[in-house]
Amino acid sequence: MFNAYPSHGPSNLLLEWEVTLNGSVVQKGKVPVLTIAPQHAGTIRLPARIPASPGEVFLNISYREKKPGSSLPAGHPVAREQLRLQEYANDLSIHPAGELSFADEGGTFTITSPVTTLNLQFNKQTGWMQHYAMGARLLAEDSSGLTTDLGPGHSPVQEPRLQLFSTSTSTDLAVVKADYLIPETPFLLHARYTVNAKGEIQVEQILEVDTTQPRDTTAAAVAIKYPPLFGMKWILPAGSDSVLYYGAAPVTDSCGRTRVDLSRLHADDTGSWADIRWWKLTDVQGHGLLIAADSSFLSIHVHNKQLNIDHPFIDGGADNYHYIYKVTPQ
Known part of the structure; x- marks a missing residue:
């Protein structure tokens, strides 16, 4: 000193x-x-x-x-x-936690567990999660897709187009894979969900340049424009009203753990949290979701019950961006 x-x-x-x-x-x-x-x-x-x-x-x-x-x-x-x-370290691995059952019918792939009453459903036409519940506890009503943004001054990116939906299952773990093409861009987006009977989900997203498309490597060629933002959108159930998060807030403000109480998620209520390590949303009984990032940060935005889980802004220069986060029922 x-x-x-x-x-x-x-x-x-x-x-x-x-x-x-x-x-x-x-x-x-x-x-x-x-x-x-x-x-x-x-x-x-x-x-x-x-x-x-x-x-x-x-x-x-x-x-x-x-x-x-x-x-x-x-x-x-x-x-x-x-x-x-x-340094920050977080274990995002998913371990076997009981028996799983599977159903593949009517355009829906469903994962259930007789041990924990997990019910997780995916739409095979879009690749999106469409139902997430533990017994009577609804954790997400639907997911309204993936988000990508080429940034200011550029036309909005079209909705990612599903190219392949596939699953890999065992008696106690399931992996759901959805591969997308982002129209009018040279990018592919891969989403992977690894699930156990506790309802824990490891969400993995990979953004990469589609190497099958021709690329002009001359000095006069226009550089590839990287989406500075990409992530996922989920629809929250009614009743979630309390947020607890840990992020990289400066010590002069609210270093470390901060509690924010929301009266309710109204149509006009908006909440945004940047540089998040983990973020927990619960109802009055303490039931809800915990979302934990890997070594990178997440940005969380809630509006009209829509939960946006976004990854850090991309500066460009690489052909592959890989992010993982873990969702744990509370």
Whole structure:
């Protein structure tokens, strides 16, 4: 710590620190007395420990006025700092959790479980999920498709066109695959859903350049325009009214875990959350969905009960973008 005061020490400052693991405070403390000479640096040792559990670990440090000053009241924050001690890691794997049953009829592929009352349905004509429930608990009414956007100044991208729908099943795991062509662009979009009896879903999305299309590699050729945004749209059931999320909020705002209470999802209610590690939406009984990202961030947007799960904006330059997130019933 460097004492920038020209003529006195930081005796009126209280140092507070905390260690967070994936947004939750696991350790905290205070240093009530700071003795560093003016215009000098000093070392302050904190008994902070990195948790044994995997996850993103931050050390948050703040300085507050202990007594009222000439212009600042007691307790007023004068400085904050955040240090990352451990990188974010999240286990998105799906493990067997009981017996699954399958039905393929009437243009619908259905996954059920007699153990957990899972009922998950996919439309074989569009590849979209159209029903997601655990017994009487409806988690998603429908999914209204995939989202892509070429950005400002470009025509809207047409709805992705399903090229192939396929499934791979075992007694306790199912994989649903949907491959799309994005019209008027040189891109293919692959969606993969890995499901177990608990209703846990690993959603994998891959955006890649269609190498079967001819590409002009001359210097005068117009560069490929990459969609800066792509993701998925789900339709939420009525009654979900509480959001809990963990994201990369700056420490000066609401670092780590933040709670937002929504009275209800009205037609005019809109909520947007950017740079999300995980996001949980529940009803008054605590039932709902937890969506957790891989090492990248997600952007969540809710409007008119439509849930948009979008991936980070793409700068371009690569032929393949691969993102994974996990959906867990609550």
